[in-house]
Amino acid sequence: MNYNKKSVEDIDVKGKRVLCRCDFNVPTKEGKITSDKRIVAAMPTIEYLVNHGARVILCSHMGKPKGEWKPELSLQVVADRLSELLGKPVVMAKDVVGEDAKAKAAALKDGDVMLLENVRFMKGETKNDPELSKELASLAEIFVNDAFGTAHRAHSSTAGVADYLPAVCGFLVEKEVSIMGKALADPTRPFVAILGGAKVSDKLNVINNLLEKVDTLIIGGGMAYTFLAAKGYSVGKSLLDNEKIDYCRDMMAKAEAKGVKLLLPVDTVIAADFPNPIDADIAVKTVAANAIPDDMEGLDIGEETRKLFADAVKSAKTVVWNGPMGVFENPTLAQGTIAVAQALADSDAVTIVGGGDSAAACEQLGFADQITHISTGGGASLEFLEGLELPGIACLQDR
Template sequence: MPIQYIDELNIENARVFIRCDFNVPLKDGHITNDLRIKASIPTIEYAQSKNAKVILASHLGRPKGKIDKTLSLEPIAERLLIYLKREVFFSNDCQAYGNLKLIEQMRPQDVLLFENLRFHPGETNNSHHFALQLSKYADVYVNDAFGAAHRAHASVEALPKLFSEKGGGLLLKKEIQALTALIENRTPPYVVVLGGGKVSDKVSLLRQIIDVADTLLLGGAMAYPFLKAQGFEVGNSKLEEEAVDIAHDLLQEAKKKKIQIILPRDHWVAKRCDVDAEVEKTPSPAIPKGWMGLDIGPKTILQYAQILEKAKTIFWNGPMGIFEVAPFEQGTFAIAEAIANNNGYTVVGGGDSVAAVYKYQLQLKFSHVSTGGGASLEFLQGTPLPGILALEG
């Protein structure tokens, strides 16, 4: 059964529990990127427009069921105040005795944010008892946390099952529609760019891509097992030895299906990953002993940019190198720019690649910038997401 969304639910004057994804990066208690906060503002404002009392909840980091003040949501409450232009009540504990009374005293359009749900072990344990306690605060449940939809956690899976009136938020709706378009309505040539990360983490995605994409461009640590499988040395580059066999099988599979897997032709290499490290360019795909591949080289950038220019549909996940370190950001920037300049349907997903897009201020030139890292990858490979399944029926 298709899920409903907040604009289809009866929320007039109701107490609405919105599960958000405020898992934002913090440095010394300060938010360094508030994309995920801004992304849920339309859902919150829609609930306010219906005179709802709005109860917000989220996780932040991995406190492992214990209070960790460095992972408090208080900075998020302060940022919400700026965007919503009104006071945001903050509860230090989602199980506090006074929460029900506070909600009772709230006026229509008021907003309450609970402290980090993961301060309680019941959240990650998908505890029915923990979910039951949260359910007492609201009449309607809304999930706007696409980035957490792949987690079978209490506020994502157990809680919505306790509500008859439930649905997705406007962000969840936008994410599902944008990613579904990649699966069902893509226009060829469909080019997928994968970088960073481990091959073993993305085997299912790689197999799904080989079934549907026309061309797969690989960079970063994702490329090294494939280069090794083709007989090239990769020096001291980050390499999962067990992934070499997987890469070999995937190359054979792609060949049978006439899908192009394009690998780097050259690299920027160094003996250590540092801003002042000695950097060399390799003349070929091979990386010398004692050196690490830390970015794709200029020949690779040119080849990838030419392929991306002709694409009609593009999905990008994962940087081409260690873009946080200045000497090794050229490849990631060039790929981001090439995709941003494409007039087709372009989607970027994954924390590092999204961070790169924002770093280079290219976010407005993409068709969709996904807030879901693992969730977007699992959705694209056809894995049912617990947070979405729980909204059905």
């Protein structure tokens, strides 16, 4: 996939109706937005379009209404917040491609902004229905995709509409593609990737793809225990993908053949049971990675492993991290994840955090400002690391 895509700065938007796909899938409680981060992240593109005289038609999904009209998933709360942030009214359409949306889009003047209703209220959205794509395109003259979080989905509002309109990226997508694209295509070396999370099966292709690119691959989190089992270690009650033990052996052999350093935990924090509730007090101890008792389970990386992983990060010039090192929602079992986040924050390397739990950890710990780039899309960034083509990026015009 070509990562060098045209952006809003490469086209003339003045006086043009611009359909801009954003990620306004914000959390709400009792009809109020609890975090407006995704709205704020879209503001540079929206403000650019407004300041350059575009007639802006914003669209997004929220939640999973599955083609049904659900008032609690209306984007009206987003329109209200956008109005506050822009300091001007944002017109809210009562539908997506119906009479109200068409009338309001036609009435827009230069610099005006409107928001369509939740695109997933339409049954055809997630099926990338050509008819819906065509109707969305009929509202505008240019398409801008600024929703990296949904770029791995071939939906009508993320990819289908680009079949009928000139399509470019917004600043958010441009940043994601340029930073992550360069890290994977032409990294400054040494290049270190850190993978965590629960299951090997979730990251099969990511591991395989990264072994073609990195100098060092670090494996932590629940998935590490399948690798330890592949080395012949007993892992007690730890999370184990029995069917993936041979795969892990293959990956270790591939790393050796390619001269890639593959770092696994050398010690682990263990407990008798998984914490319930997840943030409950828990009695733990640390043992060597090859000495987990049969009646205990590993729930975080140990102190020696934290040092090992931090040293690898220290010598790197590019670092990509996806997935926590342990049950980071529990204060006792968050130390491994904190250590990795701290190592990235202290590093002089280009540091990239691939969304999801890793991004949440960096933000909760206050390290976000010290990381080069935190991805806005967990699923999309994971598919990026797999080397897959993202439909919402592939459909945009090349420079």
